[in-house]
Amino acid sequence: MQCLDNLLLNTDSYKASHWLQYPPGTDATFFYVESRGGTYDRTVFFGLQAILKEYLARPITHADVDEARDLFAAHGEPFNEEGWRYVVERHGGLLPIRIRAVPEGSVVPTHNALMTIESTDAKAYWVPSYLETMLLRIWYPVTVATISWHAKQTIRQFLERTSDDAEGQLPFKLHDFGSRGVSSVESAAIGGAAHLVNFRGTDTVSALQLARAYYHEPMAAFSIPAAEHSTITSWGRENEVAAYRNMLTQFARPGAIVAVVSDSYDIFHAIREHWGRTLRQEVIDSGATVVIRPDSGDPVAVVHQCLELLDEAFGHTVNAKGYKVLRHVRVIQGDGINPTSIRAILERITSAGYATDNVAFGMGGALLQRLDRDTQKFALKCSAARVGGRWIDVYKDPVTDKGKQSKRGRMTLLRHREYGGYRTETVPPEAASLDEVRKPMGYDDAMVTVWEDGRLVHDWTFGQVRERADASRL
CATH class of the missing domain: 3.20.140.10 (nicotinate phosphoribosyltransferase)
Structure with a gap:
């Protein structure tokens, strides 16, 4: 100002x-x-x-x-x-x-x-x-850089234990969703850039501007096309599968990644019926990786259950470390994510035999706002x-x-x-x-x-x- x-x-x-x-x-x-x-x-x-x-x-x-x-x-x-x-x-x-x-x-x-x-x-x-x-x-x-760095150490530990490509995946495992939850665009820029010291995924555009203006970084991070609830629910509940198909039509290309929030009504029904049956072959034929986003419920239980249902529908391979990696699909959890829940989710899915490859996380308020000078x-x-x-x-x-x-x-x-x-x-x-x-x-x-x-x-x-x-x- x-x-x-x-x-x-x-x-x-x-x-x-x-x-x-x-x-x-x-x-x-x-x-x-x-x-x-x-x-x-x-x-x-x-x-x-x-x-x-x-x-x-x-x-x-x-x-x-x-x-x-x-x-x-x-x-x-x-x-x-x-x-x-x-x-x-x-x-x-x-x-x-x-x-x-x-x-x-x-x-x-x-x-x-x-x-x-x-x-x-x-x-x-x-x-x-x-x-x-x-x-x-x-x-x-x-403090933001510190929270993000410690979360990175947790994710790294699980990747090194369960993944064949820990260092390649790590930079994109924690995405910044915090811009709307902070008090100003300046806070979004400063805090968002602090997160990018550790990761390369963000939806906080002002963080990119700050890294460019003050740290000579042409492009500090990346994002992907992703649905929000309004772009799904505007089709109506009876046309939920049409909303998902539109996401595939618009964005699913060989090698591409597209994220689709799928809990507007019933996340488990959406995975079993819409993604796992009606759209299954379209997902496979697209050559894209479709990332399913649950956005409600207990994060630990919901992520685990979504992986199980996606596994039933799309199957998996077993990597060199003996952990299951889903074919064609992944899960991103952005609701209720903080350093504690990240560890709890990873412990749960690792115990179930799933590699950390299968999940990514998004943090909002817990990353950029739920902190103060006394943290x-x-x-x-x-x-x-x-x-x-x-x-x-x-x-x-x-x-x-x-x-x-x-x-x-x-x-x-x-x-x-x-x-x-x-x-x-x-x-x-x-x-x-x-x-x-x-x-x-x-x-x-x-x-x-x-x-x-x-x-x-x-x-x-x-x-x-x-x-x-x-x-x-x-």
Whole structure:
């Protein structure tokens, strides 16, 4: 929205007063972002580059300062007009900060620093704090990428156990159906792209746009023709089989894949009678793979029963690992899908002797919306400030919740070059820079400077991000 493009207003109200609250003599501050635990024990870092290009690449102007000054005056908050005028005049409106982070796609255990933000101009030491609200929204793409990555590990485990082509199928086993269930097109784009770090199937078009605009990816994912209930039920119940035949006529070609929702009335009758008898030979003769989509009921039981009925109608082959692979047909389950139900479905069908080849999944709300900042307990905190020429530790340690204890000091993230383990390390207060961090034997710096004084230092491609995420496995 054009009315929301002023960076100085992309903050919380109380941030406008914080420049008055630091100790006298403060001339530098240092902040960090971490996941303090949560549902998953490791996170997939993604989304910072899009945030930086979207919000920090455009210089602030005197007009932005004017607008912010007037709004905060009416709102009842003080505003650092002089400080922001200085940024415009001295730095051309580009913020004097340095952001270091792990390369996007990195899979990092929780309780480690993922990125740091520090001031680079003594007269603008308060800028990193002002950006907390905007920068902490990194929690969203990281959390989506993390949920998706962990789901991928589950699916991979079952594919490797039951399929002859695990790696070939894996990228298309979890499809994003979440666009309509999020709060905005921006959320769909950011969250949808985060999912595509791990998979290559989506119906979230805005995710493709974001990957292209911010990560140099011409086409990040793919989809197939698929029916919805209205395109089936508009034919009337008495013409249900005609609706299915139309899907075959329109889209079923040799080598093609077409998905048909089939539970508008009775999924089991539709498979037994319409797909398994009336249309059976047409499906076979088409040369396409027809994917039947149930969309109601208990996902675990329904998927299993649909496979059994399709097996009766179309038969199966037995692969090299001894599991059944259906001929001509598959099943995709998109209703009630989350990481827990994915595992439950795969356990059920594997026990019944069916390969994971036979099923795909779609996630909507559980992928892009049924999460919040506390899913992975994200926080952005100040850990150091230079006051009177001396660096001091800044931290909180609430007696009522030790889980909210924050880190202290200037820090970076290290990674063992052989074993891949991570550890967050701090530098001594007297150190001139982070280059003086103590590095235990075998450890290298896992962070790089990605943004400095208005300039993007590293510009990752989507392919690089995917490669890093896929290199880490449970």
